Amino acid sequence: MSRLVSSWPKDVASPAYPNKRQCLSGSRSTSPDDTIRDQGGSSLRHDLYMAPTMGGQATATSEIEEVGDEMQQEAIRLAKIGENLFLTGKAGTGKSWATKRIVEDFCDRNNLIYATAPTGIAAINVDGTTIHSWGKFNLGQYYEDFMSMMSRETRHKIRTMDALLIDEISMLDGHLLDVLECMVTIIRCYDEVIQRVRKIQDESRSGNTLVSDLMLEMRWNSLSENGLGDVKAWGGLQIVVVGDFFQLPPVPAGQDTLLGISNVTELDLKVGRQGCYAFESRAWMNSNFQTVELTEVHRQAADDGLFEFLNDMREGCINDLTLKHQAVIQSIQCPLPKRDDGIIPTELHSKNAIVNLKNKEELDRIRHQSYHFPSLDEVVLDFHHCITPFLDKHNLKLDDLVSDHVRMLELLEVRNYTSVSCMAYDAVMSSDAIPKYVKNILQNDMEELKQHCNDNYFANECRVADQIELKKHAQVMLLWNLDLNRKLANGSRGIVKAFFPTEGYLYLLKEHMKCEDKKSADHGYETDDMLNERESNSDDHATKEHHRGKHQTYSNNTQPNRNPATYDFSSVDQQIFVEIQEEIKRLSYDGLKKEIQEMEKIISSKFTSLPYVEFCSGTSLLIRPQSFSKTFRKCGVATRWQIPLTLAWAITIHKSQGMTIDLLYVDLSHCFAQGQAYVACSRGRSLDSMQVVKFKPTEVKTSKKVSEFYDLLGKGKPYTRTWADTIEEFDRGIREQLHKKLDMESTYRNYSCDLCGRPCVVRQIQSNRNNNRGKWFLSCAGGNGRSRGHTWKLLPSSPPSEEPTKDMLCQIPKPGVTGLKEGAFKCKRFVLTGVFPSLGGGEGLTLGKDKLKELITSFGGAVTSSISGMTNFVVVGNDPGAKKLAEAEKRRSAYNRFAIPDKHAYYG
Numbered sequence: 001m002s003r004l005v006s007s008w009p010k011d012v013a014s015p016a017y018p019n020k021r022q023c024l025s026g027s028r029s030t031s032p033d034d035t036i037r038d039q040g041g042s043s044l045r046h047d048l049y050m051a052p053t054m055g056g057q058a059t060a061t062s063e064i065e066e067v068g069d070e071m072q073q074e075a076i077r078l079a080k081i082g083e084n085l086f087l088t089g090k091a092g093t094g095k096s097w098a099t100k101r102i103v104e105d106f107c108d109r110n111n112l113i114y115a116t117a118p119t120g121i122a123a124i125n126v127d128g129t130t131i132h133s134w135g136k137f138n139l140g141q142y143y144e145d146f147m148s149m150m151s152r153e154t155r156h157k158i159r160t161m162d163a164l165l166i167d168e169i170s171m172l173d174g175h176l177l178d179v180l181e182c183m184v185t186i187i188r189c190y191d192e193v194i195q196r197v198r199k200i201q202d203e204s205r206s207g208n209t210l211v212s213d214l215m216l217e218m219r220w221n222s223l224s225e226n227g228l229g230d231v232k233a234w235g236g237l238q239i240v241v242v243g244d245f246f247q248l249p250p251v252p253a254g255q256d257t258l259l260g261i262s263n264v265t266e267l268d269l270k271v272g273r274q275g276c277y278a279f280e281s282r283a284w285m286n287s288n289f290q291t292v293e294l295t296e297v298h299r300q301a302a303d304d305g306l307f308e309f310l311n312d313m314r315e316g317c318i319n320d321l322t323l324k325h326q327a328v329i330q331s332i333q334c335p336l337p338k339r340d341d342g343i344i345p346t347e348l349h350s351k352n353a354i355v356n357l358k359n360k361e362e363l364d365r366i367r368h369q370s371y372h373f374p375s376l377d378e379v380v381l382d383f384h385h386c387i388t389p390f391l392d393k394h395n396l397k398l399d400d401l402v403s404d405h406v407r408m409l410e411l412l413e414v415r416n417y418t419s420v421s422c423m424a425y426d427a428v429m430s431s432d433a434i435p436k437y438v439k440n441i442l443q444n445d446m447e448e449l450k451q452h453c454n455d456n457y458f459a460n461e462c463r464v465a466d467q468i469e470l471k472k473h474a475q476v477m478l479l480w481n482l483d484l485n486r487k488l489a490n491g492s493r494g495i496v497k498a499f500f501p502t503e504g505y506l507y508l509l510k511e512h513m514k515c516e517d518k519k520s521a522d523h524g525y526e527t528d529d530m531l532n533e534r535e536s537n538s539d540d541h542a543t544k545e546h547h548r549g550k551h552q553t554y555s556n557n558t559q560p561n562r563n564p565a566t567y568d569f570s571s572v573d574q575q576i577f578v579e580i581q582e583e584i585k586r587l588s589y590d591g592l593k594k595e596i597q598e599m600e601k602i603i604s605s606k607f608t609s610l611p612y613v614e615f616c617s618g619t620s621l622l623i624r625p626q627s628f629s630k631t632f633r634k635c636g637v638a639t640r641w642q643i644p645l646t647l648a649w650a651i652t653i654h655k656s657q658g659m660t661i662d663l664l665y666v667d668l669s670h671c672f673a674q675g676q677a678y679v680a681c682s683r684g685r686s687l688d689s690m691q692v693v694k695f696k697p698t699e700v701k702t703s704k705k706v707s708e709f710y711d712l713l714g715k716g717k718p719y720t721r722t723w724a725d726t727i728e729e730f731d732r733g734i735r736e737q738l739h740k741k742l743d744m745e746s747t748y749r750n751y752s753c754d755l756c757g758r759p760c761v762v763r764q765i766q767s768n769r770n771n772n773r774g775k776w777f778l779s780c781a782g783g784n785g786r787s788r789g790h791t792w793k794l795l796p797s798s799p800p801s802e803e804p805t806k807d808m809l810c811q812i813p814k815p816g817v818t819g820l821k822e823g824a825f826k827c828k829r830f831v832l833t834g835v836f837p838s839l840g841g842g843e844g845l846t847l848g849k850d851k852l853k854e855l856i857t858s859f860g861g862a863v864t865s866s867i868s869g870m871t872n873f874v875v876v877g878n879d880p881g882a883k884k885l886a887e888a889e890k891r892r893s894a895y896n897r898f899a900i901p902d903k904h905a906y907y908g
């Protein structure tokens, strides 16, 4: 592995070459015509605000040069001669710039290179696709079905391509890189290894080990023993990886399966893993990369000390502040002057909740009608894992139960969007053929899963909000990779132009479908409608159901007639109407069919109108709900149907990686990830165009592993720790946790509820609210815990040496300590947020909250966990939840509607 370091002096400005070519990511200038004029005072600012971050890049095209600096040229040369290349360097040194030139160079030579990145927005930055869509695989977290990745199309692509480029490599999981390498090698050397692979797959079916893990093992061990050791890494494919490991790390996979669901064993836990760096993979070790480290700064071109400061931040060297550091910190903390042109800075924050609060503030300034989009949340059990064993045991077939149930619902004309799994769950629960004990087990599993999804996925992890409020002219960001070719990815920015009736859109879709069907009929093909007619004339319903598939029958037939002969579009803007029609015409026949099916589901729920958004790339599109889901292995799936948009006056630091932002405001409070503070600050161009608040040198986190990796790289030595070590460590952690749980359970086994006397159970807090995740608590196994006054007490982090007495548990004071009259809070509902140090809650502990709750209930009040239209008081402590504050604020402005969950939503 070689390492080349630039000899270009940092303080010498690069020569200004004429701009012959447009920047690939392309900024669109804001013409006077673009300015929205019908909105009053703030309109100009809302529109102009889009300009600095177009396409995730605020690059001024006039600065782009045709020729790069010395090291950029060296990188392009190495890629050209076919070397495997690792292109790295500090933020703003022109890695993405050089990457685009490498891709151009391949294209000029008619060589096939695929530019990819781990996220949609990073992929757009290099005019590429995401690594997942390139590989056409659906790995999820567990890489189980390895062979299904190898579609004929993928195989052809991988065999015929010349190079694979991966940008933002710091965010790519090391284990995934190994899986990719294995896949590419096997495909490129298919004939040699396919027999072996089939054998592995057969063997793995009988055992418990994951197919992909076995295959990886084989790739590195057995294959070489069988004379395939000469198979080169990546099967000889050229690899170019680009990125800075000091920036954001891969997202950890988490440990979802620590749920007490039936049939989930300790073995299942093994697959919950932590993210690990790409340089920890065996693929990395064997890729024999030539390393080029870019050192010349292009983003922060001004000689104001910012670049040097950022470098020290990157490497975690700002604990002992020098005078120069102090001068920079002082300067970046100064507020930015207000601009005459109305442009306001792009705000970066560490957490979604803070971003949401800021965006809400900006939204409130717009004087247009609000449109509300409540999500549709579903939880379904993993049927195969949870129910099938019981059905088998009782010699029952799910198909029989489900179709009975479906027919019954059809008779009752129940209009509900739901999945077959939900139906099946209901079918099993309402069937007399299923013994009660099985139903109880399933119900417990379902409750456990629901609780887990509500506390974690729906409350914190899902990247789209449960309630979205939008207005015309709102700045928005897409949360879904809609179409990378049209630069519509997770992170793309846009502005809401209008709202369009969902029924009207469905009407247009169906009208177009009719035209298409007519065209096909004219050409002599049998259309879906003709097929339906033929089927309905047939007496044999069983055949019909078999022919069309249950799911389809279900979702179509339970819908009301949504085929109005005409639709009144008089309230819709003519131009937008035409644009939407044009967009519909772009859909393929299958795409149209799918769109109609999905829209039918959506209409049956809550989405009565849809936002029409103009994106920075120039494309305007009607945005319909998408399903955001998370699979809990062997337990079930949580799905949220929601419009994939979020307000975007402020964005999270994670979304900003790769951007250059001309006018920047950064709030560094609550930074949690390594490299996060560095990524945020390094988006700015100069000291006078950025403001940073809540900067604490001690909060600037860097990864020891990454420092070690770059140290070794500097010495020309390889990094030898692999993700397998990381996983082993992780497994060890889980095992320790399990043992601890057993210890805790046996220590507190004799404890019973203070209120009802039923036994208590030991559990761990799953939600990370108030940083409480992982803390142990003792709660009544029978009642609904704290809210009803049953025992709920935090436990010390490890079991005491002797048997605990009641005194050793956290004590709650008896009521009557205030001067309030009895029943003073009767019929009043309270919500508490934050910590209450004066009542004993500190460092994120809920102890103070418990005491306050006890006091409120002792005076007749009720304490609920979330704010609703019934809430009378929100009691705010230290460090309150931003979400709750925002909700309280919203309710105060007369928003008083309930989102009533659907029967099958299993939510709340």
Ligand SMILES: Nc1ncnc2c1ncn2[C@@H]1O[C@H](COP(=O)(O)OP(=O)(O)OP(=O)(O)O)[C@@H](O)[C@H]1O
Residues within 6 Å of the ligand: 014, 058, 059, 060, 063, 064, 065, 067, 068, 069, 072, 089, 090, 091, 092, 093, 094, 095, 096, 097, 098, 244, 298, 299, 657, 658, 659, 660, 682
């Ligand atoms: N050779 C060059 N000449 C002029 N401008 C350049 C050159 N290389 C990069 N730039 C400009 O410098 C800015 C930062 O470049 P780029 O985004 O490629 O850096 P990066 O190393 O990829 O940053 P990050 O790590 O933050 O993603 C961009 O505005 C880019 O257009």
